[in-house]
Amino acid sequence: MQFLIIHSVFSLNLTNEYLNHKCLLNQGKYNFGSEYEYNLNSIIDYIRTSPYGVGSTKVSRGNTTANFAQIIVQCRGDSYGNKISFTCFDTAISGFRKRCPNNKGGMIWYDQCFLYVSTVDVELPGNTIYKNIFSMHNPKKVRGDTKLFANRAIDFLSELTLKLQKPNNILHLPVFYAAGEKKVGKNTLYAMVQCLDVSLDCTSCLKGSITKLFKKNDIKQGARVLGSNCFVRYELYPFLRS
Known part of the structure; x- marks a missing residue:
């Protein structure tokens, strides 16, 4: 098991409306009960219990291409307070699963936060996409x-x-x-x-x-x-x- 963790602590403002999303279809889909799903859920649980908040977080898990999962979360820079940042993260995860069901990769934007789920190691900062x-x-x-x-x-x-x-x-x-x-x-x-x-x-x-x-x-x-x-x-x- 391997985790790559980089944090900062931010939070939310007054509203957190859904703005846009993009499912990364080229990264494929995962099956229920697969090792990828286990790694993805482990990352989600880890972030939810993190004492540092989720304002700007990158967490990875998995040793092979088939089971590697990564989540990147960014909250807006004026955000503060762990409680609301966790709410933002939960909203983004729920929205991603609803709009990109079983997709291994995708992005979703809210007024207060941005979520990036990927099967490849996203090196940030990197070239602008x-x-x-x-x-x-x-x-x-x-x-x-x-x-x-x-x-x-x-x-x-x-x-x-x-x-x-x-x-x-x-x-x-x-x-x-x-x-x-x-x-x-x-x-x-x-x-x-x-x-x-x-x-x-x-x-x-x-x-x-x-x-x-x-x-x-x-x-x-x-x-x-x-x-x-x-x-x-x-x-x-x-x-x-x-």
Whole structure:
């Protein structure tokens, strides 16, 4: 038996709505009672009883390709408190099993957390997988000078990218997070950026995601871009814990 464990402690905000999922069909399915299922359930039980929380966790188990299982969990950087982070993890596991039944691999995104299940050892940080990136936009449009708003929002998000901070605990998976607020005309802009590493690839992931927020001329009051490597979001209302 082999466990690879890297932790950090975060938690949740006020809501945890389902956002998106992707079943990794190329990794196949497992049978009930198989060694893979045993390894997967062992990881889930281990994380649930971890004293460190599940805010940013990577756990692996299995010695062969056929039975190797790995779970990666990320919670949003403003999260705190073990109790809510465990709730986030349980919600993600339940959602993954419902939407990808018996799949060995898959990803699922919630407002507060991201779950990655895989049969291969996912080395993080790694190269950005752009096919896993998707965007969501607030239906309300920005009023006034939309071009000026977009330019200022891009500048602010770029500033936050330069301020990414790594947790201090050496056991933490290297999740980098920065957030803040800034006056833009009569509005207050709230924003966050998050990444697994501050390597050039992470910076590239964030820059590409920021550009994707304002790809169309129809500028919205809020938007987010999520993936398996980085996350970006802005709103005209506070959505983060202080």
